[in-house]
Amino acid sequence: MSMPGHDPLFDLHGRRLVVTGAARGIGLAVATAMLERGAVVEIWDLPTDQLTLSESDLGGRFPGRLVTRALDVSDVSAVTAAAAAAEAAGPVDVLVNAAGISSQRRPALEIPDGDWARMMAVNLSGPWNTCRALGRAMLARRRGSVINVASTNSIDPSPGIAHYCVSKAGLAMLTKCLALEWASAGIRVNAVGPGPIKTPMTLPILEADPAVRARWESRVPMGRIGDPADLVGMFVYLASDASAWVTGQVFYVEGGWLLS
Numbered sequence: 001m002s003m004p005g006h007d008p009l010f011d012l013h014g015r016r017l018v019v020t021g022a023a024r025g026i027g028l029a030v031a032t033a034m035l036e037r038g039a040v041v042e043i044w045d046l047p048t049d050q051l052t053l054s055e056s057d058l059g060g061r062f063p064g065r066l067v068t069r070a071l072d073v074s075d076v077s078a079v080t081a082a083a084a085a086a087e088a089a090g091p092v093d094v095l096v097n098a099a100g101i102s103s104q105r106r107p108a109l110e111i112p113d114g115d116w117a118r119m120m121a122v123n124l125s126g127p128w129n130t131c132r133a134l135g136r137a138m139l140a141r142r143r144g145s146v147i148n149v150a151s152t153n154s155i156d157p158s159p160g161i162a163h164y165c166v167s168k169a170g171l172a173m174l175t176k177c178l179a180l181e182w183a184s185a186g187i188r189v190n191a192v193g194p195g196p197i198k199t200p201m202t203l204p205i206l207e208a209d210p211a212v213r214a215r216w217e218s219r220v221p222m223g224r225i226g227d228p229a230d231l232v233g234m235f236v237y238l239a240s241d242a243s244a245w246v247t248g249q250v251f252y253v254e255g256g257w258l259l260s
């Protein structure tokens with residue numbers, strides 16, 4: 001039964017989501033959009049003041065529908081414990097892997113081993129850890145949607161951030177591999193690949209260097225750098241039944257960046 005002004009195709013009321021990296025930036029915009037549409041959301045992020053702030057803001061606006069768990073997605077045992085706790089509270093329908101890190105630019109040969117390892121641990125193993133921990137229950141229920149946050153850098157190399165690009169290319173392939181293995185069990189696995197978006201990850205670069213801002217803006221055919229709000233429609237689509245026959249895709253939401 002549909003409610004007035006309520007499209008059953010995109011309905012998220014009562015749907016339970018885990019959104020990693022949602023203390024700020026893209027993850028926060030996604031978590032907020034889902035809460036605004038009636039979903040129950042768990043935010044998994046590092047134990048920071050920002051997590052506390054977002055918890056008190058969203059918890060106040062959406063009482064009883066927000067849980068936060070302070071954890072590092074690269075920590076397998078922490079992720080396993082969080083998944084068990086989340087599932088104990090109710091079935092997790094949707095997993096959004098938005099936690100990620102970037103890096104200052106430097107020639108590939110100058111990337112320290114520790115930076116390379118950390119990039120892979122957070123951006124690639126992090127989503128793998130959460131997919132594995134929550135995927136088991138989804139497979140048992142034969143229902144679920146996983147949405148990984150890839151990047152235009154999954155297919156578009158950029159100088160100075162080889163480890164970031166490789167981590168995002170790997171995440172796009174992990175998306176397809178899991179989609180193929182889990183499709184017959186009814187689990188959909190897709191990714192969103194944003195172009196340049198104004199978030200706490202990128203704003204310091206954009207504010208420090210007007211030349212970078214101008215370069216990014218001039219490369220986007222639609223003429224502007226994106227905001228997190230530009231992405232949420234794709235996440236709502238992938239979390240909802242509107243995308244019921246969609247799996248293994250990486251959707252680039254980038255104002256035409258990859259055309260130029």
Ligand SMILES: NC(=O)c1ccc[n+]([C@@H]2O[C@H](COP(=O)([O-])OP(=O)(O)OC[C@H]3O[C@@H](n4cnc5c(N)ncnc54)[C@H](O)[C@@H]3O)[C@@H](O)[C@H]2O)c1
Pocket residue numbers: 020021022023024025026027044045046048071072073074097098099100101102122126149150151152193194195196197198199200201202
């Ligand atoms: N901003 C962009 O232009 C852009 C473009 C393409 C892809 N992305 C991707 O989108 C995702 C979100 O980026 P953003 O711009 O919102 O960045 P952000 O830095 O604003 O937010 C990232 C969030 O992830 C959390 N996080 C980082 N490491 C973590 C860990 N080990 N465990 C748990 N949480 C962790 C941070 O605490 C933070 O809340 C990232 O995967 C990023 O690579 C961003």
